[in-house]
Structure formats: C-alpha cells, structure tokens
Amino acid sequence: xxxxxxxxxxxxxxxxxxxxxxxxxxxxxxxxxxxxxxxxxxxxxxxxxxxxxxxxxxxxxxxxxxxxxxxxxxxxxxxxxxxxxxxxxxxxxxxxxxxxxxxxxxxxxxxxxxxxxxxxxxxxxxxxxxxxxxxxxxxxxxxxxxxxxxxxxxxxxxxxxxxxxxxxxxxxxxxxxxxxxxxxxxxxxxxxxxxxxxxxxxxxxxxxxxxxxxxxxxxxxxxxxxxxxxxxxxxxxxxxxxxxxxxxxxxxxxxxxxxxxxxxxxxxxxxxxxxxxxxxxxxxxxxxxxxxxxxxxxxxxxxxxxxxxxxxxxxxxxxxxxxxxxxxxxxxxxxxxxxxxxxxxxxxxxxxxxxxxxxxxxxxxxxxxxxxxxxxxxxxxxxxx
Amino acid sequence: xxxxxxxxxxxxxxxxxxxxxxxxxxxxxxxxxxxxxxxxxxxxxxxxxxxxxxxxxxxxxxxxxxxxxxxx
Numbered sequence: 472x473x474x475x476x477x478x479x480x481x482x483x484x485x486x487x488x489x490x491x492x493x494x495x496x497x498x499x500x501x502x503x504x505x506x507x508x509x510x511x512x513x514x515x516x517x518x519x520x521x522x523x524x525x526x527x528x529x530x531x532x533x534x535x536x537x538x539x540x541x542x543x544x545x546x547x548x549x550x551x552x553x554x555x556x557x558x559x560x561x562x563x564x565x566x567x568x569x570x571x572x573x574x575x576x577x578x579x580x581x582x583x584x585x586x587x588x589x590x591x592x593x594x595x596x597x598x599x600x601x602x603x604x605x606x607x608x609x610x611x612x613x614x615x616x617x618x619x620x621x622x623x624x625x626x627x628x629x630x631x632x633x634x635x636x637x638x639x640x641x642x643x644x645x646x647x648x649x650x651x652x653x654x655x656x657x658x659x660x661x662x663x664x665x666x667x668x669x670x671x672x673x674x675x676x677x678x679x680x681x682x683x684x685x686x687x688x689x690x691x692x693x694x695x696x697x698x699x700x701x702x703x704x705x706x707x708x709x710x711x712x713x714x715x716x717x718x719x720x721x722x723x724x725x726x727x728x729x730x731x732x733x734x735x736x737x738x739x740x741x742x743x744x745x746x747x748x749x750x751x752x753x754x755x756x757x758x759x760x761x762x763x764x765x766x767x768x769x770x771x772x773x774x775x776x777x778x779x780x781x782x783x784x785x786x787x788x789x790x791x792x793x794x795x796x797x798x799x800x801x802x803x804x805x806x807x808x809x810x811x812x813x814x815x816x817x818x819x820x821x822x823x824x825x826x827x828x829x830x831x832x833x834x835x836x837x838x839x840x841x842x843x844x845x846x847x848x849x850x851x852x853x854x855x856x
Numbered sequence: 857x858x859x860x861x862x863x864x865x866x867x868x869x870x871x872x873x874x875x876x877x878x879x880x881x882x883x884x885x886x887x888x889x890x891x892x893x894x895x896x897x898x899x900x901x902x903x904x905x906x907x908x909x910x911x912x913x914x915x916x917x918x919x920x921x922x923x924x925x926x927x928x
Contacts, residue, residue, distance in 0.1 A: 571910040580904045582908065
C-alpha cells in the first residue's frame with residue numbers, strides 16, 4: 472500500500488502553494504503510483520520516429536520497466552508493441568536491427584508480421600503440424616501499445632483510454648500550427664543523451680521557467696535577457712517560456728540554416744520552449760526545432776534523449792555541429808541544478824518549496840497538473856475499493 | 857535426412873546463421889525425406905526461416921504445407 476502524500480496545497484494559487492512533497496521525487500512507492508496516475512494514463516513520449524527511419528527497422532526499448540518494441544512496419548507506419556511473444560512471453564528482439572521478413576521468436580519460432588499479426592506457429596499441433604484448433608492466430612497477434620507520432624516524437628498511451636491524441640494535445644497543436652511542417656532530423660550528429668541523477672519532473676520544472684536563465688546560463692545574457700522572456704501556461708496541458716529576441720546561429724562564413732517556410736513574421740525573433748505534459752520538452756525557432764524525451768528510469772534517475780530538427784534534409788554539417796554543441800552546452804549547464812534539487816529532496820520536512828508568483832508560474836502549473844492526476848487516480852482507486 | 861553431408865551443412869548454416877542457406881537446406885531435407893511427416897517437419901523449418909528472412913520461397917513453402925494440411 473502506497474503511503475498517500477498530502478497534495479492539498481500543491482494546487483493552491485501560486486502565491487500560496489507549495490511544491491510537490493519530497494516523496495514524489497525519492498520514494499519508489501510513489502514512483503510506482505506515478506506510473507499509473509501520470510505516465511501510463513496520458514500520451515507520454517517514448518522515442519522519436521527517426522529512430523526507425525526505414526521499413527523493418529526495429530528498436531527494443533524499456534519504458535518504466537516494460538519491454539517494448541518500436542518498429543516501422545513494411546507500409547512505413549511506426550508502431551509500438553509489447554516486445555514479447557504471445558506464446559511464452561519471451562523477449563522477441565533484443566537489439567536494434569532490421570526485420571527482413573517476419574519477427575521470429577528466438578525460442579519456438581512463432582513468427583509475427585511487422586504489423587503484429589501472428590503468421591506462423593511451427594509444430595504447435597505436433598511435429599510438422601503447424602496449426603491447432605485451440606490456437607487462433609487472429610487473437611494472438613502482438614499486443615500493440617496505442618501510439619501516435621507528432622513532431623517526430625512517438626507518444627504512447629499505455630492505459631489505452633486517453634482521449635484521441637489530436638484531442639488530448641489540441642492546445643499545443645493549435646498553438647504551434649504555423650510549425651506544422653515537415654521536420655528533418657539532423658542525423659547522427661544531431662542527437663545526444665544526458666544521463667541524470669534526478670527525478671524526471673525536476674527536468675520538466677527547470678525547463679519550463681526562465682527565472683534561472685541569467686544565473687545558470689550567463690552566456691544567454693548577452694542577447695537574451697530575462698525581461699525578453701514570457702511565461703507560457705495552458706493548465707492541464709503544457710507550460711513553458713518564450714523569448715522575443717531569438718537570434719539565428721551562424722557559421723564562420725555567416726551562413727544560416729534555412730527557415731521553416733511560411734511560419735510567419737511573428738517568429739522572426741520569437742522562439743518558444745514548452746514542456747508538453749508529462750515528459751516531452753519541445754523547442755521551436757524559425758530555423759530549427761528540438762525535442763527532448765525524458766526517460767524516467769527510477770525515482771532518482773532520468774535519461775534525456777535530445778534530437779535536433781531542421782527545415783530541410785540537407786543542412787551544412789559545420790553549422791549543424793555548432794548548433795548541437797550550443798544546445799549541449801545549455802542543457803549540460805542545467806545538470807547541476809536538477810541533480811542539486813534532487814539531493815535537496817532528501818532533507819526531511821522540506822515543504823516542497825515556495826514559488827515566485829511572477830517567475831515560477833509555469834513550474835507551478837506543472838506541479839498542479841501532477842497533483843491533479845494523483846488526486847484523480849487516488850479517487851478512482853478509493854471508489855473501486 | 858539424406859544428401860551428401862546435409863546434416864553437416866545444416867549445422868554449419870546455423871552457426872553463424874545463414875538464413876538463405878537454411879531455407880535451401882531444409883527444403884532439400886524435406887524433398888529427400890521418406891515420409892510425409894518428416895518432410896513436413898523440414899518444410900516447416902524451411903518456411904519459418906524463409907518468413908524470417910523475407911525470402912521469396914516463403915509463398916511456395918507455405919503452399920506446400922497447406923496442401924498437406926499443415927498450415928492455414
């Protein structure tokens with residue numbers, strides 16, 4: 472039985488609210504409860520479609536302890552399956568590879584199409600007898616996890632009962648409708664990971680406020696001052712920050728990335744950084760975008776998977792490398808902060824902290840959302856008992 | 857199983873795995889088996905490795921198994 476935390480003040484007005492209690496960052500029991508309350512029940516970021524660029528590409532992943540298989544089927548659609556055979560629960564794919572024909576279980580060789588259909592059950596009715604009346608292949612396909620690709624991110628809804636993606640995410644889809652354009656992953660030099668000793672929520676909380684920028688990212692001060700930023704809040708959906716003074720990166724020749732076509736004059740110097748709840752951090756600019764998928768590996772362990780995107784498939788390698796390094800530096804500057812706050816959650820009696828009513832409201836917006844999801848989950852559980 | 861050194865060739869095709877060779881060799885084993893059950897056993901293996909590899913023989917092998925009532 473999970474120890475129920477007191478969340479009564481988390482959803483209060485930002486001027487009087489406290490942050491989430493320590494247990495939400497360090498307690499394995501709360502982490503388990505959070506899987507159900509926050510991560511399985513929503514559209515949660517798993518990976519990016521660019522991880523499986525060609526039909527037949529398959530990548531095994533572990534999401535909150537659950538073995539999953541990310542695959543692009545022969546028709547080109549990205550799918551997510553439970554990475555286990557319906558026969559004996561054996562792991563089907565143990566390393567990234569191309570599925571040439573069917574997914575063959577390495578144990579008894581039951582075979583599945585890349586769409587998950589069970590196509591062969593060798594010797595299931597005895598040697599050389601490959602059918603049996605008790606084995607209905609139509610009911611024994613791979614268990615598919617509900618998934619949707621948006622902005623190259625593969626979002627999954629493990630519980631299967633969230634509203635349709637376009638409805639659940641309508642606010643952010645509408646907000647960034649001008650950026651509803653083809654995204655081109657920059658390739659091998661435009662992806663990196665950061666392994667952090669922190670709870671995933673602290674990465675969200677730090678990402679969505681600009682308050683820390685002048686202190687943690689002093690390099691940004693030269694052109695992007697605190698007063699050039701604004702808060703972004705859509706309660707129940709997302710929060711973040713924007714800047715009014717985005718300046719394009721240039722290389723030694725003064726060359727720049729090509730802009731996303733027709734995004735409009737508004738975005739000439741504006742850029743936005745939004746945490747789409749629960750665990751995807753997105754950024755858009757006139758000439759590039761990025762996505763960070765937070766992989767919660769435990770209460771105090773998170774991996775950030777960072778991907779950079781451009782308006783065109785072929786971009787100058789040097790410029791791309793420079794941009795990757797720029798963002799890597801920025802995100803690495805945040806590591807001591809999210810790891811420091813994590814250590815701080817081990818101080819008994821810490822009350823979750825108090826927010827700046829002006830500067831921290833996007834972070835409070837996220838806390839309130841998490842608390843609301845926990846309260847709803849606990850309410851459902853109580854009603855069921 | 858018969859054919860000159862078929863057993864050894866099959867073992868060799870399993871390590872390292874050579875899927876086209878496994879399709880060919882299990883088909884050869886099926887073709888040279890003395891009874892229908894033994895033949896279908898080897899045909900099954902040929903078919904499974906053909907499915908695995910996306911091998912063009914998969915369709916023919918499936919048809920042979922189905923003709924013997926061993927596949928749906």
